[in-house]
Amino acid sequence: MKLADTLRLGAYLARTRWLLRFRGRAAFERWQQRQVRRFLDTHLPRSPYYRQYAGQPLSALPVIDKQAMLAHFDGMNTAGIGLDDATRAALDAEMTRDFAPELRGMTVGLSSGTQGPRGVFLVAPEERARWAGIMMARTLPAALMRRLLIGRRPVKVAFFLRANSNLYSTLKSRRVDFRFHDLVQGVDSHLPALIEQQPDLLVAPASILARLAQHAANGVLPIRPQRVISVAEVLEADDRVRIGQAFGLDVHQLYQCTEGFLGYTCEEGVLHLNEEYVHIEPEWLDREKTRFVPIVTDFSRTTQLIVRYRLGDVLRVRSAPCTCGAPGRAIEAVEGRCDDVLWLPGARQAGLSALYPDMLRQAVTSAPAALPDYRIEQHGMAWRIAVADGAQASHAALAAALQRLIARHELRPPAFQRMPFVDSDAHVKRRRIRCVQRPATSQENHA
Incomplete structure (x- = not known):
């Protein structure tokens, strides 16, 4: 220098x-x-x-x-x-x-x-x-x-x-x-x-x-x-x-x-x-x-x-x-990133409401039993979820934790689908939550 x-x-x-x-x-x-x-x-x-x-x-x-x-x-x-x-x-x-x-x-x-x-x-x-x-x-x-x-x-x-x-x-x-x-x-x-x-x-x-x-x-x-x-x-x-x-x-x-x-x-x-x-x-x-x-x-x-x-x-x-x-x-x-925000339509109102990453993380960490590492991907009204241990009980517990959050915000629940858990390589940034595609609507609200 x-x-x-x-x-x-x-x-x-x-x-x-x-x-x-x-x-x-x-x-x-x-x-x-x-x-x-x-x-x-x-x-x-x-x-x-x-x-x-x-x-x-x-x-x-x-x-x-x-x-x-x-x-x-x-x-x-x-x-x-x-x-x-x-x-x-x-x-x-x-x-x-x-x-x-x-x-x-x-x-x-x-x-x-x-x-x-x-x-x-x-x-x-x-x-x-x-x-x-x-x-x-x-x-x-x-x-x-x-x-x-x-x-x-x-x-x-x-x-x-x-x-x-x-x-x-x-x-x-x-x-x-x-x-x-x-x-x-x-x-x-x-x-x-x-x-x-x-x-x-x-x-x-x-x-x-x-x-x-x-x-x-x-x-x-x-x-x-x-x-x-x-x-x-x-x-x-x-x-x-x-x-x-x-x-x-x-x-x-x-x-x-x-x-x-x-x-x-x-x-x-x-x-x-x-x-x-x-x-x-x-x-x-x-x-x-x-x-x-x-x-x-x-x-x-x-x-x-x-x-x-x-x-x-x-x-x-x-x-x-x-x-x-x-x-x-x-x-x-x-x-996180803007596309880490997930979106769902309201159960009683028009338009999409935002579920921010910290809301989702808090829902997972507040589950009655400790959950393993996880991934959540939104594809419209389908949420694909994965757990590191691959166990059916862990998958069900993760889905239940997310369902409680969605009900608390009075949103329309998505269809939960299992997907394989793929851990990131060390040199790739880890992203647990990702919105690939929002549900179709023209309005947005913020939960």
């Missing part, structure tokens, strides 16, 4: 950890609006696509999604890189598992593609340094921060994901022993390296952490991380408990995706949006304003502009304020 980028990393670490302080939400929002305005004034004219919107307020710019981003990729980035070249470079890295090569000085990567086509991202070296500083400020507990700054030993990080990136490896230095564990190679093959490293931070998707927790509980994985962080998947209640018990820690979360670093768990254990660097417009899904789809403007990224990007995620707002003092909105949960 160049000296300028090292200094930038340190500056953003200090800025994020200690310097950005606000007297209240109103003061923060005024500050954020100034940052967004400066970002738009400086960077929209540099983008062939956004140049036509220069000088206009954020609210006047179009809301885009992944399809629009890919369609206008060439004009939305300021590096003059075309989608075909970026995709080719990213696919080459995926095939060879060598993620170090760059494209004209830029880091290129692919999203996992859990919903529609795979997204492509571009990151410049200065953005990588900025991201690394912010990330360390958000994730290191006090003891590890002291070791990073003045300790003799490096902070040891074990990172499991489907693909590596120069973005992630920016963390690697004399002060940080960062090791990437490729999930394409499975999980168990990495156990000897984990035991040898004895990581201070263990970072992985929730389903992988659950697998590692099982090994730790069985005495196969004798490690004692100081922090365990879930990424890339929904952290469900059963996994949270299992992981926490195995490692003796509360599980933290990072809400990071192709579109930016969107959220983190504070020291009080509450998930916050990273609004000091990302502007979030909530697209509310219910009258009570308890759930929303985020529309994201990342004013820390200057190469691939993320401006009013509508994510396909459903976020649930935390009702009680957090005492940590962070200005970012407190979130109860990232519930």
Whole structure:
């Protein structure tokens, strides 16, 4: 890393950890609006696509999604890189598992593609340094921060994901022993390296952490991380408990995706949006304003502009304020993708009503007897369900738990059908609930 980028990393670490302080939400929002305005004034004219919107307020710019981003990729980035070249470079890295090569000085990567086509991202070296500083400020507990700054030993990080990136490896230095564990190679093959490293931070998707927790509980994985962080998947209640018990820690979360670093768990254990660097417009899904789809403007990224990007995620707002003092909105949960929401017609009213993923998960965990791992797929008025043990009793108990939820919301019950249980490969994101096709109707309500 160049000296300028090292200094930038340190500056953003200090800025994020200690310097950005606000007297209240109103003061923060005024500050954020100034940052967004400066970002738009400086960077929209540099983008062939956004140049036509220069000088206009954020609210006047179009809301885009992944399809629009890919369609206008060439004009939305300021590096003059075309989608075909970026995709080719990213696919080459995926095939060879060598993620170090760059494209004209830029880091290129692919999203996992859990919903529609795979997204492509571009990151410049200065953005990588900025991201690394912010990330360390958000994730290191006090003891590890002291070791990073003045300790003799490096902070040891074990990172499991489907693909590596120069973005992630920016963390690697004399002060940080960062090791990437490729999930394409499975999980168990990495156990000897984990035991040898004895990581201070263990970072992985929730389903992988659950697998590692099982090994730790069985005495196969004798490690004692100081922090365990879930990424890339929904952290469900059963996994949270299992992981926490195995490692003796509360599980933290990072809400990071192709579109930016969107959220983190504070020291009080509450998930916050990273609004000091990302502007979030909530697209509310219910009258009570308890759930929303985020529309994201990342004013820390200057190469691939993320401006009013509508994510396909459903976020649930935390009702009680957090005492940590962070200005970012407190979130109860990232519930999943929009197509993790299931829909049924009302028994007494027209139109479809939404059953959100947390409602379904709560129904399953509240069943009289503990249920094994499961999958639910909606195909119109048919719900296909599967259980890991394949037992008829487990299948019946899962169907009964869902029927109780449906009756409580006064919805018309679907036909339940059995399907084989297929567990995801380690490098594929786990999705327990998925709406493949909604029932046919023209109206929607929100349960």
